[in-house]
Amino acid sequence: MRLTTKGLLLIAIPALFELALLAGVVEAQADAANAERWAIHSQDVLRHTTAILDPVQFESVRLRGSAVSGDAGAATPIAMWMDIDRRIDQLVELVADNPSQVERAVQIRQAIQSYRQWSDRIQDLLRSGRRAEVLDRFRDPTAEAVLDRVRTRITAFQQEERRLDIARTAAAATARERQQMLVVAAVLGSILFAGIAFGLLARGLRGRLAALSSNAQRLARNEPLAPLAPGTDEIARLDVTLHETSRRLLEADRLQARFQSDLARRAGELARINETLRQQTQENEMFIHSVSHDLRSPLVNLQGFSKELIHACDDLRAAVRASSLTATQRGHIERLIDEDISEALRYLQTAVLRASHIIDALLRLSRVGRVEYRQQHVDVADIVQRVIDAMQVSIRARGAQIIVRELPTVWGDATALEQVFGNLIGNAVNYLNPSREGRIEIGTTPAPPGVHSLRIFYVRDNGLGIPEVALPRLFNAFQRLHGNVAPGEGVGLALVRRVVERHGGRVWAESVEGAGTTFYLSLPEAARETRDVPDVAVSEAKT
Structure with a gap:
C-alpha cells in the first residue's frame, strides 16, 4: 500500500470530525458577526433619535427667550424642519424590519409636526406684536404638553431600541462564547487526532526511514549502499533511486577520470600548438624583417643604376647627334633611346618604387603585433x-x-x-x-x-x-x-x-x-x- 493511501486512511476520520467542528465555528462566527452588526445598528438608531430631539429642544429654548425679550424678528429656519424630517425618514429606513418601531417613528413625526404648528403660531403672534397673548400661551399647561409629547414619543422609541440593543448584545456575547468553545474544541481535537495519526504512521515507518537515511549518508560519502528495503511504497522506490544514483555516480566518476585524462592530454597538445604558433609568428616576423632588409639593397642598386642609365642615355643621345651617321640612322637610334629605353627605365623605376612601398607596408604590418x-x-x-x-x-x-x-x-x-x-x-x-x-x-x-x-x-x-x-x-x-x-x-x-x-x-x-x-x-x-x-x-x- 502506498504511503499516501495510508496517510489518507489515518487522516480521513479526524478530518471529518474537524470539518464538522469547522462548520460549527463558521456558523457561530456568522451568528456573532450578525449579532454585533445588529448591536451597532441599535447604537446608530439611538444616535439618530438624539439628533432629532436636540434641535427641537434647542428651538423651544430659543422661542421662550424670544417671548421673554419680545424679539419680533425671531424665526425658526425652514432648513431645520427639513433636516429633522429627513432624519425621521432615515430613522424609518433603519427600523424598517421592526413594525412597532416604524409606528413609533410615525408618532414622533406627528408629535414634531404638532409642535411645529404651535411654534409657528407663537412666532406669528410675536411678529404681530401680541406679546401678552404669547405669554398667556406659554402659561397655558398645554404649551408644555406639546413639547412633552415629542419627548415622550422619542423616549418611548429609545427605550424600545435600548431593550433591543441589550438583547442583541447578549446574543452577540453568547455567539462569541460558543465560537470560542468550538475553536478550542477544534484545536484540541486537531492536536489529539494529529498525534494519534502520527504515532500510527511513524510506528511502521521509523525503521525503514532509518535504513533509507543510512543509505543516503553512504551515498554522500561515496560508500557502498546496504541492500534494498522490502516493500512497494514510496520508501522502497526511493531506495531503488538511491541505488541507481550510486551506480550512475560510480560510472560518472569513471567518465570524469577519463575526461580529465583526455583534457590533460589535449591541454598539453594545445600548449605545444600555441608554442609552435608563437615560434612561427616570431619566425615570420623575423623573416619579413630580414627579407625586407635584404631587398632594400637590390632596390637601391636598381634605382641607382636606372638613374645612371638615364644619364648614359643623355650622353648617348648627344654622341649620336655629334656623329657622322645619316639622318635616318640618327632618327632610329634617338627613337630607341627616347621611346623604348626611356619607357623601360620608367617602368623599372615605377616597379622599384612600388616594391619599396610594399616592403614598407610589410614592415608596418609586422610591427603591429610587437608594439607594446x-x-x-x-x-x-x-x-x-x-x-x-x-x-x-x-x-x-x-x-x-x-x-x-x-x-x-x-x-x-x-x-x-x-x-x-x-x-x-x-x-x-x-x-x-x-x-x-x-x-x-x-x-x-x-x-x-x-x-x-x-x-x-x-x-x-x-x-x-x-x-x-x-x-x-x-x-x-x-x-x-x-x-x-x-x-x-x-x-x-x-x-x-x-x-x-x-x-x-x-x-x-x-x-x-x-x-x-x-x-x-x-x-x-x-x-x-x-x-x-x-x-x-x-x-x-x-x-
Whole structure:
C-alpha cells in the first residue's frame, strides 16, 4: 500500500470530525458577526433619535427667550424642519424590519409636526406684536404638553431600541462564547487526532526511514549502499533511486577520470600548438624583417643604376647627334633611346618604387603585433577631431560633409586607436563618389545582447561602396578594390583589424555597391581599466 493511501486512511476520520467542528465555528462566527452588526445598528438608531430631539429642544429654548425679550424678528429656519424630517425618514429606513418601531417613528413625526404648528403660531403672534397673548400661551399647561409629547414619543422609541440593543448584545456575547468553545474544541481535537495519526504512521515507518537515511549518508560519502528495503511504497522506490544514483555516480566518476585524462592530454597538445604558433609568428616576423632588409639593397642598386642609365642615355643621345651617321640612322637610334629605353627605365623605376612601398607596408604590418600598448582612458571624440583636422585639405577638395555624433571614452592605446580611425576616415574620404555630395558620419550604436563591456563605433559614408563578393577578403593584406581611385598598398584595413583585435574587439563592414559603406569596430569601454582584456572577447564578439 502506498504511503499516501495510508496517510489518507489515518487522516480521513479526524478530518471529518474537524470539518464538522469547522462548520460549527463558521456558523457561530456568522451568528456573532450578525449579532454585533445588529448591536451597532441599535447604537446608530439611538444616535439618530438624539439628533432629532436636540434641535427641537434647542428651538423651544430659543422661542421662550424670544417671548421673554419680545424679539419680533425671531424665526425658526425652514432648513431645520427639513433636516429633522429627513432624519425621521432615515430613522424609518433603519427600523424598517421592526413594525412597532416604524409606528413609533410615525408618532414622533406627528408629535414634531404638532409642535411645529404651535411654534409657528407663537412666532406669528410675536411678529404681530401680541406679546401678552404669547405669554398667556406659554402659561397655558398645554404649551408644555406639546413639547412633552415629542419627548415622550422619542423616549418611548429609545427605550424600545435600548431593550433591543441589550438583547442583541447578549446574543452577540453568547455567539462569541460558543465560537470560542468550538475553536478550542477544534484545536484540541486537531492536536489529539494529529498525534494519534502520527504515532500510527511513524510506528511502521521509523525503521525503514532509518535504513533509507543510512543509505543516503553512504551515498554522500561515496560508500557502498546496504541492500534494498522490502516493500512497494514510496520508501522502497526511493531506495531503488538511491541505488541507481550510486551506480550512475560510480560510472560518472569513471567518465570524469577519463575526461580529465583526455583534457590533460589535449591541454598539453594545445600548449605545444600555441608554442609552435608563437615560434612561427616570431619566425615570420623575423623573416619579413630580414627579407625586407635584404631587398632594400637590390632596390637601391636598381634605382641607382636606372638613374645612371638615364644619364648614359643623355650622353648617348648627344654622341649620336655629334656623329657622322645619316639622318635616318640618327632618327632610329634617338627613337630607341627616347621611346623604348626611356619607357623601360620608367617602368623599372615605377616597379622599384612600388616594391619599396610594399616592403614598407610589410614592415608596418609586422610591427603591429610587437608594439607594446600603453593602456589608458582614450577620448575617442578628441582622436576623431584630430584626424579630421589633419585631413581638412582632402575633405575640402572632395567637398565632403563630416558629421560626428557623441563618442564615449574607451580603454586602449591612444596612438594605435588614432591610426585606426585615421585609416577608416581616410578611406571614407578617398572613396567618395564624385558624382554626388559626400557625407561621412562617425558615431556609436548599441552593443548586441550579451555584450556589455564593449562599445560599438561606426564610420559610415555614401561613397562608391564595396561589391558583396569582396567583403569576405576586405581585411586581408594587399587587397585593393578601387586601385585607380586612390593610392595605397592595401594594408590599411589589415592594420585596423590587427589593432582592434589586440584591444579585445573586432571590426567588420556592411556595404552596398554604389550606395556607400559602413565600417563597425568594437572597443572595450573605459570601465574595464582594472581588468585585462580576455582573449575570449574577440571570439565572443565574432559570434
